[in-house]
Amino acid sequence: MNPLKHVAIIMDGNGRWGLKFKNSRNAGHKAGLKTVEKIIKATIKNNIKFLTLYAFSTENWKRPKKEINYLFHLLENFLINRIEELHKKNIKLKIIGNKNFSKKLNKLLIYSERKTKNNKKLQINLALNYGSKLELISAFKSIIKNKEAINIKNFSNHLQTKNIPDPDILIRTGDTNRLSNFLLWQLAYTEIFFEKKLWPSFNDKDYNKIIKKYKRIKRNFGGI
Numbered sequence: 001m002n003p004l005k006h007v008a009i010i011m012d013g014n015g016r017w018g019l020k021f022k023n024s025r026n027a028g029h030k031a032g033l034k035t036v037e038k039i040i041k042a043t044i045k046n047n048i049k050f051l052t053l054y055a056f057s058t059e060n061w062k063r064p065k066k067e068i069n070y071l072f073h074l075l076e077n078f079l080i081n082r083i084e085e086l087h088k089k090n091i092k093l094k095i096i097g098n099k100n101f102s103k104k105l106n107k108l109l110i111y112s113e114r115k116t117k118n119n120k121k122l123q124i125n126l127a128l129n130y131g132s133k134l135e136l137i138s139a140f141k142s143i144i145k146n147k148e149a150i151n152i153k154n155f156s157n158h159l160q161t162k163n164i165p166d167p168d169i170l171i172r173t174g175d176t177n178r179l180s181n182f183l184l185w186q187l188a189y190t191e192i193f194f195e196k197k198l199w200p201s202f203n204d205k206d207y208n209k210i211i212k213k214y215k216r217i218k219r220n221f222g223g224i
């Protein structure tokens with residue numbers, strides 16, 4: 001059985017779910033947050049140490065302002081209401097991506113990271129204003145600036161996922177088979193599961209099924 005340390009998820013399909021069931025994309029984002037809570041619980045139950053959630057890409061700024069504002073409003077409320085609880089559950093929150101949001105949200109993100117930084121049960125990496133191409137360019141720049149040797153190990157240490165093992169599983173919900181600029185380097189040997197369900201309809205049963213399937217895959221990493 002394969003060990004499982006890290007699950008990464010592209011949480012896609014909120015907008016379509018919202019339009020279909022509530023006639024509003026934003027209602028889909030709200031419902032999607034409930035799935036996030038379910039999946040965090042299931043991740044702890046499965047004793048998985050790292051969960052990376054793609055919440056907002058560097059390309060998502062192309063969306064209407066109203067939708068972007070709503071997404072960040074949801075995130076702000078979530079942190080204000082739930083960071084204590086996450087902390088009590090021994091969960092560490094780390095943001096990957098560039099924090100250039102409102103002053104209020106930036107402060108809240110920094111506060112949440114600081115508060116939970118020594119927690120050990122589960123590390124949640126929240127990808128916010130994250131794009132893999134920019135991450136790779138920054139890594140190249142800093143490795144060159146430091147005059148370090150360019151090799152795989154050094155390079156990995158300049159990524160925002162430094163000290164985080166590469167994902168074992170990537171799940172993308174929402175019936176779309178692409179990576180959308182997510183963890184291009186880190187996913188080199190990840191087992192990928194494209195899921196038809198939209199994110200708000202995805203549940204712990206679906207998640208456990210994927211985990212079970214993953215555990216039986218023969219991972220070769222180039223060997224036989």
Ligand code: IPE
Nearest residue numbers: 011012013014015016017055
């Ligand atoms: C993913 O759901 C959430 C974010 C990108 C914030 P979408 O909002 O992309 O939902 P669809 O793909 O339009 O249904």
Ligand code: IPE
Nearest residue numbers: 010011012054055056057180
């Ligand atoms: C990917 O979903 C980003 C997140 C889930 C945050 P998108 O809905 O933005 O992806 P594209 O634009 O359809 O590729």
Ligand code: MG
Nearest residue numbers: 012013014174
């Ligand atoms: Mg989408």
